[in-house]
Every structure is written in C-alpha cells, then in structure tokens.
Amino acid sequence: MIVVHHLNNSRSQRILWLLEELGVDYEIKPYKRDATTNLAPKTLKLIHPLGKSPVITDNDITVAESGAIIEYLIETYGQHLKPGEHSQARREYTYWLHFAEGSLMPPMVAKLVFDKVKTKAKPFFVKMLAEKIADKVMEGYYAPITAANMSFIETHLQNNKWFAGDELSGADFQMSFPLEAVVARGAGAQLPAISEYVQRIHQLDSYKRALAKGGDYDYA
Amino acid sequence: MIVVHHLNNSRSQRILWLLEELGVDYEIKPYKRDATTNLAPKTLKLIHPLGKSPVITDNDITVAESGAIIEYLIETYGQHLKPGEHSQARREYTYWLHFAEGSLMPPMVAKLVFDKVKTKAKPFFVKMLAEKIADKVMEGYYAPITAANMSFIETHLQNNKWFAGDELSGADFQMSFPLEAVVARGAGAQLPAISEYVQRIHQLDSYKRALAKGGDYDYA
Numbered sequence: 205m206i207v208v209h210h211l212n213n214s215r216s217q218r219i220l221w222l223l224e225e226l227g228v229d230y231e232i233k234p235y236k237r238d239a240t241t242n243l244a245p246k247t248l249k250l251i252h253p254l255g256k257s258p259v260i261t262d263n264d265i266t267v268a269e270s271g272a273i274i275e276y277l278i279e280t281y282g283q284h285l286k287p288g289e290h291s292q293a294r295r296e297y298t299y300w301l302h303f304a305e306g307s308l309m310p311p312m313v314a315k316l317v318f319d320k321v322k323t324k325a326k327p328f329f330v331k332m333l334a335e336k337i338a339d340k341v342m343e344g345y346y347a348p349i350t351a352a353n354m355s356f357i358e359t360h361l362q363n364n365k366w367f368a369g370d371e372l373s374g375a376d377f378q379m380s381f382p383l384e385a386v387v388a389r390g391a392g393a394q395l396p397a398i399s400e401y402v403q404r405i406h407q408l409d410s411y412k413r414a415l416a417k418g419g420d421y422d423y424a
Numbered sequence: 425m426i427v428v429h430h431l432n433n434s435r436s437q438r439i440l441w442l443l444e445e446l447g448v449d450y451e452i453k454p455y456k457r458d459a460t461t462n463l464a465p466k467t468l469k470l471i472h473p474l475g476k477s478p479v480i481t482d483n484d485i486t487v488a489e490s491g492a493i494i495e496y497l498i499e500t501y502g503q504h505l506k507p508g509e510h511s512q513a514r515r516e517y518t519y520w521l522h523f524a525e526g527s528l529m530p531p532m533v534a535k536l537v538f539d540k541v542k543t544k545a546k547p548f549f550v551k552m553l554a555e556k557i558a559d560k561v562m563e564g565y566y567a568p569i570t571a572a573n574m575s576f577i578e579t580h581l582q583n584n585k586w587f588a589g590d591e592l593s594g595a596d597f598q599m600s601f602p603l604e605a606v607v608a609r610g611a612g613a614q615l616p617a618i619s620e621y622v623q624r625i626h627q628l629d630s631y632k633r634a635l636a637k638g639g640d641y642d643y644a
Contacts, residue, residue, distance in 0.1 A: 253572075253575075253576050253579070254527070254572055254573070254576055255572070256527075265515070267515060267519070268519065269519055269522045269523050269526060269527065270522070270526070271518075271521075271522035271526060272515070272518045272519040272521075272522045272523075275518050275522075276515060276518065279509065279510070280510070289499065290499070290500070295485070295487060295492070295496060298491075298492045298495050298496065299487070299488065299489055299492040301491075301492075301522075302489045302490070302491035302492045302495075302521075302522065302525065302526075303489050303492075305522065305525070305526030305527075306489060306490070306491060306522075306525030306526050306529075307474070307476075307489065307525075309526075309530075310529075310530035310533065310534075313530065314530075314534060317561060317565050317566075318561075321557060321560075321561060325557070330553065333550065333553050333554075333557075334553075334557050337541060337545070337553075337554050337557055337558075338557075340541075341537060341538075341541060345537055346537075352473075352474055352475075353474070355473075356473050356474055359473070
C-alpha cells in the first residue's frame with residue numbers, strides 16, 4: 205500500500221492529485237506545519253533523513269522529491285501519463301518536470317522568506333532598513349527571474365492546453381503547485397493563460413477528489 | 425552537431441564532462457558573465473527565452489535545464505549511463521537528478537546572494553545591519569537546509585562510490601557542480617566523503633578533457 209506523508213498547504217497536494225488520476229489505492233498520513241516556523245514537523249525525519257514533504261512509501265520503497273515521486277508513480281502505475289520516447293512531447297515532459305523545482309520555485313520561496321523578514325523586523329528604523337534590503341535583493345535578483353519565468357510559462361500556455369503535448373501528463377502535476385500559488389497570491393489577473401490553466405485543473409474530478417481528501421489547502 | 429552554449433564558471437561545465445564521457449562530437453559556444461551583475465549575457469536569450477546556461481542545441485532540437493539536458497543526452501546517446509527500469513539504482517538516479525537543482529542548489533545560491541548583500545551595503549551602520557539581517561535569514565532558513573543536505577550526501581557517499589548504483593551514471597554529472605562548489609568554498613575538510621568524491625571525478629580522463637576545453641573554471 206502506498207502511503208503519502210502529506211504536509212498541509214504544500215507540494216504534496218499534487219501527489220494526491222496524481223494518485224487520484226492514476227486510480228491507485230493510497231493512504232494519507234497527515235503532518236501539520238510547525239505553528240512558529242511554518243516548517244515541516246520533525247517526525248517526518250523518521251520517514252526520510254531530510255524530513256520534508258512530499259515523501260511516499262510503497263511497501264519497502266521510499267521515494268522523496270516531488271519530481272522523483274511523480275516519475276516513480278508514473279513508471280510504476282501509469283505510463284500513459286508519460287509521452288513516448290524521443291518525441292518533442294517527451295522532451296517537454298522532462299523539461300517541465302525539472303523546471304518546476306529547479307528554476308521556478310526557488311525565487312518564489314525566496315520571496316516568502318523576504319516577506320517574513322519585512323514583517324518581523326523591529327524596531328521601526330530596523331524595519332525600514334530591512335524592507336529596503338529585502339526589496340533590493342528581490343528587485344536585483346529574484347523578482348526578475350520570476351517575472352521571466354512567468355512570461356515564459358504564460359506564452360507556453362497561450363499555445364498549449366497542457367504542459368507536454370496534447371494530453372495531461374506528469375509535467376502538469378509537477379507544475380500545478382507553483383502556478384496555484386501564483387494565482388492564489390493574486391498574480392492571475394496579469395497572467396490570463398496561467399489563470400485559466402489553474403481553473404482547468406481545478407475542474408478535473410481527480411483534482412476535486414484529491415482536494416477533498418487532503419485537508420486544508422489555501423491554493424485551490 | 426550538438427552545440428553547448430557554455431557560460432564560464434557555471435552549471436554547464438557538467439554538460440561538457442557528460443559529452444566527453446559519451447564520446448559524442450560537440451561544439452562549445454562560449455559566453456562570459458556580465459562583469460557587473462555576474463549574470464549570463466543577454467545574447468543567451470537568442471537560444472532560449474529564459475537566457476540561461478546550460479542550454480544545448482542538437483540540430484533543430486533545443487534543450488534547457490541541466491537535469492533535462494542530461495536526460496536528453498543519455499536517452500539519445502548513452503543509455504549505459506542510466507540504470508535499468510524498476511531498480512533501486514534507477515530510483516536513486518531519478519532522485520539525485522531532481523535533488524541537485526530542486527533541493528541542493530537553491531539555498532547555496534541564496535548564500536551567494538546574501539554574501540553580496542553583506543559586501544555591498546554601505547555606509548557602515550547600514551552594512552552592520554545588513555550583515556545582521558543576512559545572517560539571520562541564513563541561520564534561520566537557508567543554512568540549516570544546506571547543512572542537512574550536506575550531511576545526507578556525506579552519508580550516502582560514505583557508503584557508495586557513485587550516486588546511483590555501482591557505476592557512474594547521469595546522477596553523478598548532475599551532482600558534480602554543487603559538490604565542486606562546496607569543496608572549492610572550503611567545506612571539504614568537514615565533509616571527507618564529498619571531498620574524496622570530487623577528487624575521484626576530477627581524476628577521470630573525460631573530466632580532464634572537458635576541463636581543458638571549457639575554459640576558466642574555479643571549481644576544479
């Protein structure tokens with residue numbers, strides 16, 4: 205039996221969606237973020253040394269890292285979600301699987317970290333300076349990367365219904381979480397194709413079932 | 425003919441090494457980092473919309489994102505660098521391919537960004553505060569992630585010669601760059617297995633040929 209070690213409001217929601225789409229039996233072991241740090245609780249380290257979610261166990265096999273979990277589940281339970289070898293769709297599949305966590309998420313996570321710096325800094329003059337420093341780092345480095353990524357994705361979704369080829373594939377599960385976060389933070393108005401794409405996945409029955417089972421989730 | 429759009433001192437060095445190991449003909453198109461920003465030059469946008477290195481062209485096929493390039497080259501030119509399906513080695517292969525850029529690099533890049541904040545802040549009292557803020561963000565968020573990642577990799581390399589199974593695989597090319605950077609920054613003394621691993625790859629003939637062809641590189 206597959207067990208998904210599932211952290212609320214996290215990357216692991218997409219793994220639930222994938223399992224629903226594959227129609228494979230699974231069990232959810234829920235974890236709650238630490239109320240102070242917002243990080244995953246230490247108990248996750250019992251499953252995998254890095255103590256992060258998502259991580260799945262499939263009997264005696266443990267798989268961590270979103271992209272690797274998606275690849276494992278598709279290779280084991282649903283090859284139809286992976287385009288055929290040596291096709292353009294297959295190259296896009298591999299590309300987006302790596303892009304989502306390798307290029308898209310890091311500057312988005314940095315923004316969250318800096319927003320926290322700005323909120324938490326005290327007293328007043330320290331706060332002002334902290335805001336200035338945080339804004340400078342975002343403007344000078346992370347924000348332009350995110351802007352370029354978003355415009356690149358927006359163009360792709362203006363011309364394509366799904367990320368890799370004409371059918372839903374593993375790439376869509378991997379890309380869903382960052383795009384849901386972008387739309388939930390309010391950027392959807394400037395990115396209509398991304399916004400429509402997120403609505404499209406939210407209308408799928410498999411997505412709705414995963415959402416009902418996963419517990420609280422702020423991005424759908 | 426394969427063309428590697430190669431930025432000096434960057435992730436693309438590992439692609440040169442892979443091509444040497446595969447024994448595939450290729451051409452290097454060199455790019456220099458902008459002297460002020462240290463970013464890739466704008467000319468890279470002519471090859472791929474995100475304008476980052478590495479990116480390769482193989483006649484009319486363009487592939488970006490390190491992990492996707494490694495997967496493409498191995499599937500097209502050297503299946504022996506990919507462990508067989510449904511094996512533990514194959515799962516490790518996929519894991520490390522995603523882990524390197526999805527989990528390991530982002531906090532390492534954040535450290536570089538913060539080191540720059542600390543160096544550049546002026547005048548004196550702003551610099552002091554900037555250092556304090558930068559240190560707090562590193563200590564509170566990014567540094568513990570890197571420490572956990574390093575200890576996890578160190579343990580893996582105490583027990584394994586290569587990242588996925590008993591033979592060199594695509595996972596080693598993907599993991600080489602961040603580990604070279606760690607050792608070059610002086611952390612090797614505390615991480616003997618990582619340090620030995622980096623020495624091991626540096627002794628390979630394919631690595632030496634790639635280094636000779638790639639131009640200046642600070643991490644070997």
